[in-house]
Amino acid sequence: MPATAARPDRAATPAAAPDRRHRAVLLVTCLALATVVAGMASLNVALPDIARATGGSQTQLSWIIDAYSLVFAALLLPAGAIGDRFGRRRALLVGLAVFGAGSGLAALTTDPGALIALRALLGVGAALVMPATLSTITSTFPPERRARGVAAWAAVAGAAAVLGLFATGLLLELWSWPSIFVLNVVLAVLALAGTLLFVPESAEPDAPRLDVVGALLAVAGLASLVYAVIEAPVRGWADPWTLVGGLAGLALLAGFVRWELRRRHPLLDPRLFRERRFAAGTLSITCQFFAFFGYLFVIMQYLQLVRERSALAAAVALLPMALGMAPGARLSPRLTDRFGARGPWVAGLLLVAGALASLGLLDADSSGWLVAAVLFPLGLGAGLAMTPATTAITEALPSALQNVGSAMNDLARELGGALGIAVLGSVLTAGYRARVDVAGLPPQLADAARSSLAAASRFGPPVADRARDAFVHAMHLTVLTAAGVVTLAAVAVAVLLRGTTTRTGR
Structure with missing residues (x-):
């Protein structure tokens, strides 16, 4: 009887271990996702305090917010392709390290130009993190658990921006605006440690080669166009820098579409929009x-x-x-x-x-x-x-x-x-x-x-x-x-x- 009673326990242990691993992977990837998604919206709450501390103009405030969003958006597709080809765990580790380091430096500066540059650096890290989180779930979870994992990921992606607003408001009640970046560091370190401990490596070594030219055209085109739009109220819409930036951005984006149409494995196939x-x-x-x-x-x-x-x-x-x-x-x-x-x-x-x-x-x-x-x-x-x-x-x-x-x-x-x-x-x-x-x-x-x-x-x-x-x-x-x-x-x-x-x- 004792031997018979012990068998279910021994049988349950191997089955429970994958469950715990999947829960740990889901927790870590959702923490990493929440960290970078909250960065999109949370700093809006601190804009008045940042403006007073840095002396930034209305245009510089736009750049402080948008440098992160612009780089994040422009690098999202190529960063996802890098993670798929060279390893999603590696992409998570590098992205979280860049995000955490940039946040630590941002907490130490009061120069609006430096803050804009560091927010752009955070965008690089976020672009590596976000696609790697979802790809890790879909590639490492068994089919019967995949839908629940993706649902949890989607819920965090939707709620993180709102939670970021409230967290930022609470931090500003207790401390000052640099504490927002300190929180980023803490979250990035926790997600980094969790990735090292629990997240397995996954990759697609046979994935198509990265479309470097397409990625550069997209990044340059979006950057030029956004530069022209943000700077126009100060420089003037007829200013040469505004006109050149706007026209160059449109030309580069048109070049991106033409290039992608000719690629066998495009970064983004324009024909999908048919x-x-x-x-x-x-x-x-x-x-x-x-x-x-x-x-x-x-x-x-x-x-x-x-x-x-x-x-x-x-x-x-x-x-x-x-x-x-x-x-x-x-x-x-x-x-x-x-x-x-x-x-x-x-x-x-x-x-x-x-x-x-x-x-x-x-x-x-x-x-x-x-x-x-x-x-x-x-x-x-x-x-x-x-x-x-x-x-x-x-x-x-x-x-x-x-x-x-x-x-x-x-x-x-x-x-x-x-x-x-x-x-x-x-x-x-x-x-x-x-x-x-x-x-x-x-x-x-x-x-x-x-x-x-x-x-x-x-x-x-x-x-x-x-x-x-x-x-x-x-x-x-x-x-x-x-x-x-x-x-x-x-x-x-x-x-x-x-x-x-x-x-x-x-």
Whole structure:
């Protein structure tokens, strides 16, 4: 009897060991993912404090936020290919090391130029980390556990940005803005140690060679175009640097498309966009994140510098958006099953556009309830539109191209965010500089007032009051621009999906 009773225990031990390993791998990869995704949004909460500490202009603040997003988006596809070919564990280790080291240096600087450069370095690390996390799960988990692992990854990818906002707000209540980068270091070190201990190596040695030329064309094209857009309000739209940067960016991106069409194994095959559902999903996600990150860049400054809320209170003020997104995401598949994807998808985008346009009603004295009343439908619309867009990207491609679909979904998110901060930040800067009244002010005071609201706020009334009025005016222009972009996306999706009967799961 004792021998017989001992057998189940001995048999259970080998079965339990893989379970523990898979849970450990999932925990580590999700921690690494959360670390880099939170970096996209979290620093928006600290913008007023960073502006005061560094003396950065409105344009430099745009670069501090967008340097990370731009490099992250531009390197996402080539970094994913590097991880697949040379080892995902290696990509995770290198990416986390770069991210942690860059964050440590960023915590020690108050120079806006150095901070921009270090944020770009963080983007390099993030680009290596994000695709390696998902690829590690899909390549090392058995089929019966893979779906749950991917679901957990997707949940972390969606929630990390919001959690990052609240974590940043709490840190700013207790310490100062460099503590955000210290937290990055701690998280990166924990994820790095977990990767060394638990994550197995996986790679595809027979994967096609990296498309170096395509990667360079994409990076150079996006960098040139974003440079022109961000610098235009200060330099002027007719300035030679603005014109050269914009034209060079467009030419390089056109060269990228032409190059990819000729490649046997392209980094991104432009022919995929002939599939209407794939094109609609990619366009929709890009425009939604364009509006989301651009709006976030604006609203955090409005809440803290115009409404004079604390960083934590400003982050809490965004809760109605998250509360609206959850029921929207749950409702979307049911509506899609009943009516098809087109109706709920387009309705969600129009709801987002209407909510963004309603932000134009806010002024310096608006009630907090009005802010909440606008943000809830914004989240509801985003939840309705996000699910069918993501589903369309993956279902439009055959099973052999599912990795491409996943990468394109990530790229659309990050690229949309980078372009949103660049374009809408540029609209904000141009509107602010055109509106701020510096008549009768000494030259030094006038320059400070024109550079940013944070700089003008140091001098108190009447300079700060003029700057707040100018910022609110510029914010109205910015959110109306975002609403226009999302409206155009809704029209495009309606046209692309005309005549289709796409339903969830088909």
